[in-house]
Amino acid sequence: MGLTAELLTGIQEIDEQHETLFEILDKLQGVVKGGDNWSVVYFALNELSHFARTHFVVEEALMRLHGYPELEQHIAEHRAFSAHLAQLEEQAVRQDVSLTIIQLIQRWLVEHIGVSDKSYVACLRTMPVLR
Ligand SMILES: [Fe+2]
Numbered sequence: 395m396g397l398t399a400e401l402l403t404g405i406q407e408i409d410e411q412h413e414t415l416f417e418i419l420d421k422l423q424g425v426v427k428g429g430d431n432w433s434v435v436y437f438a439l440n441e442l443s444h445f446a447r448t449h450f451v452v453e454e455a456l457m458r459l460h461g462y463p464e465l466e467q468h469i470a471e472h473r474a475f476s477a478h479l480a481q482l483e484e485q486a487v488r489q490d491v492s493l494t495i496i497q498l499i500q501r502w503l504v505e506h507i508g509v510s511d512k513s514y515v516a517c518l519r520t521m522p523v524l525r
């Protein structure tokens with residue numbers, strides 16, 4: 395599962411960041427599958443949550459700049475995801491992270507980009523700044 399054509403938003407910076415998120419997730423999946431040491435898994439998770447946070451800040455700034463009407467709902471989705479990752483990071487210190495959890499994260503990302511990110515981009519496209 396990665397950045398398929400239907401997940402592209404057409405905003406280069408955003409698409410590149412989504413690509414990076416999937417790359418980090420691939421790496422995370424690899425280390426979990428490989429049964430690597432917990433610290434390797436922990437650092438991959440840490441990288442994912444840091445990069446996700448940076449990406450969310452960029453999107454939120456973009457939506458705020460354009461006065462996107464569903465900003466609050468979108469931010470809530472980002473926050474819930476970040477909170478989930480933070481919790482997982484903490485757990486990774488004590489117990490093995492399962493592949494199922496990594497797949498759930500992937501599914502969330504695909505769903506979020508495919509539905510929520512695509513809607514804000516579509517909305518922003520109707521506004522003057524991005525024309
Ligand atoms: Fe996004």
Ligand SMILES: [Fe+2]
Nearest residue numbers: 453506510511
């Ligand atoms: Fe988003």
